[in-house]
Amino acid sequence: MAERKEKTFKFVVVGGGIAGVTCVEQLSSNFPSTDVALITAGRHIKAVTNYKQVSKTLEEFDVLERPSSVLEEKFPNLTVIHSAVKSLHTESHSVETADGRVFGYEKLCICSGARPKLLTQDNPYVLGIRDTDSAQEFQKRLSKAKRIVVVGNGGIALELVYEVEGCEVIWVVKDKAIGNTFFDAGAAQFLIPSLGADKLEVSAPCRRTRYTTEEPASGGAQTFTADATPRGQSSGTVGPGSALGPDWHQGIVLHGAEQVSRCVSVEYQCEVKQIFTSEDQTLKPESVGSWPVYIQLTNDKTLGCDFVVSATGVVPNTEPFLHGNSFALVGDGGLQVDDHMRTSEPDVYAAGDVCTACWEHSPLWQQMRLWTQARQMGWYAGRCIAADVLSEPVDLDFCFELFSHITKFFNYKVVLLGKFNAQGLGSDHELLVRCTKGQEYIKVVLSRGRMVGAVLIGETNLEETFENLILNQMDLTPYGEELLNPNIDIEDYFD
Template sequence: KRMAHKVEKTFKFVIVGGGIAGVTCVEQVKIRARTSNPSSFSFVIFEKVSKVLEEFDVEERPSSVLEEKFPNLMVIHSAVKSLHTQSHSVETADGRVFGYEKLCICSGGRPKLLTQENPYVLGIRDTDSAQELQKRLSKAKRIVVVGNGGIALELVYEVEGCEVIWAVKDKAIGNTFFDAGAAQFLIPSLEADKPERAAPCKRPRYTTEEPAAGASQTFTAGLHLGVYLIFSYPAVESAPGSSLGSWPVYIQLTNGKTFGCEFVVSATGVVPNTEPFLHGNNFALADDGGLRVDDHMMTSELDVYAAGDVCTACWEHSPLWQQMRLWTQARQMGWYAGRCMAAHVLSEPIELDFCFELFSHITKFFNYKVVLLGKFNGQGLGPDHELLVRCTKGREYVKVVLSGGRMVGVVLIGETDLEETFENLILNQMDLTPYGEELLNPNIDIEDYFD
């Protein structure tokens, strides 16, 4: 297909997307590729830039921060309209065309929404959608949160002065990250008063208003922060102006109950954001819709790489690693993709990065530090694995997954200080059979033991 306009400029490296994967990719390309012609270094298409800090906090920065850091970087504030892999060029939404030698797609994922059409259904994915949610929350009396991943867990804990109906299709909360035991450990955090914030809360923290009459028996007892947890899922939404009452939107659950609310937050995961790269090209896609990448982050199209939520890791995984669409992995993939692009241009060999040896993720849920390592939920291990669990109510939850006497996964909730020791035990695959349950004996200082 002929390009509408001729190529304005060709760059050695083009990175599409200003999220975590894109920014870390840019940084690595810059560090690794000592190009002789600095003006042809790189260009990035994006509308906003996220900068990743070591503790995995994410902060938005203007693109000028990157441009000052890398003088030979050009930032284009426009979305990509089309990609032409044959001619190695991309066209932006404002009609400009740029050529590339190496391209990396870091366009992330978009929220899986319950329905695309309804203005009362909100997806949360980035700071823009979070700000829109904040604006709507300030006036809301009741919302429904649907989903059981990280965003849902954060939302139900953080929302104040507004009733929250939390619809979860699984048998326990947070099953992306936890088993039922860890979920039970966290539930009391929804019941307890939260630690005081630095700034006083302008709206009342608790609500005494009950949900629709006759429905209260479906709620988990004791969640008096105004979070009502229902193990059910939306079937349909009723139209506004329904005979049920005056709420703007109604949601019907698979348990037969219907609730009215101001709006519904759809926090049910993401879909790889592959539009508009597929049209006219021959990308191999994985079952989950992501761009298939090999162990050098290369797609099936020549000179096109991908990193972060848009791609699916299709090399043979380490037995202790799995892909989950998380910020930590977007950062690792972007970093590694940048290194691969530079290595290929410089004809240098490169091996799969060590970060893909062991799955690791650190986050915070319900104000507890949470560390996940390896096959933390026994993923793909079958029935022959065993679990060791230690739980101190309100303080810590420790779960170790053993397979053939060797540690293969860990869930740590609270300030356990065990992550480094357990990470080493997983990596060195030492036979722990002789230690049995003593591994989690609180009277043994395990860090010194395995030092």
């Protein structure tokens, strides 16, 4: 390329999110006298704080937004370049930034994350929540809102509907149950009462070892208010910056314009057909009142609201890197990486949401674009780059042996282990379930008598025991349904 390189760094990392920052920390501390650059569009970076290794594979941490100067103070060999990337030239090993500067690299790691899949790009009444700016914009709009529609069934949607008060929330999910990215219909039924309750009652343990799922009839709606049981239940139901941190809603007030504490109604098994504003009178049924924006669903309902929150997942942010290069991409849009986090272009690595893990996975691991994995991949990519430079071997990190994730939904601790939703197991599995209403929900996935996955909701204290049982693949057939008997202290059993 014609432009002169302003400076060539040994290592360049793109992206100030968790993956990028973790990778930069790893490289800067391993090579204290080597020039390292972090290119990030934002003024702030995401830092991991209060890191705690809970067990062999489970980890907990907080994500804080910090000025990038914090990193530069910690690592004198690090330069932070504040600009978006305009283009990448893998042949000349150089990156051009949006402000026209060109930087050379010996090794590059792309950690540019993912961007929200918005329902529509150009509607001012449709808001995606992905980074701090959009969360603040959401807070501002919510303070004047009487009714919002939330579309999506992933982590952000789950957190949002629980946290919002003083505003009617209509939650549109395409599945038969809420939160199906993270758990099954049984766990959803356990959590659903929290949407209407101020304080959950605790009753004696009830066990269902063989498992049925009960859910709303097709296309049904459920409504929850803070002083009532579910309304409208069908019979048979039982009660562009870097991404946000796991507790992104803490410290911002999510309160609408109304006095009600919480009112959520769920529209199941439907998607958005079209969105139109109050100007489009032809489309607006008389019965929906007067709202700034209307949303028509595939169940033929039309709902008016103050604005729509689009929380329908993310797309890997590969855009500026592809032109003129020949990266191998995967079906989900991610950059293909091997077991050393290398892309198909020489000297270019990737980590976090932007990449897709294309090595042969452990039977107990799967990629989900989550905080924990962004940190793990960023850390491992840093190790792999270092090993490459020093011509040292490096083994696939142990964190890729077993999928594990700790989070919080509806104020309950949630631990997911292994094939927690029986992913890829077909019919070759059985489930054991123990549920104590308002207190805990425990589900174990067994395949050929061995534990391969678990969902733990509430303070169960079983995560380490279950992690060990999954990792050592012990035959649990002799224990049968006693495995979840609340009167047996399972930890003593297997320690």
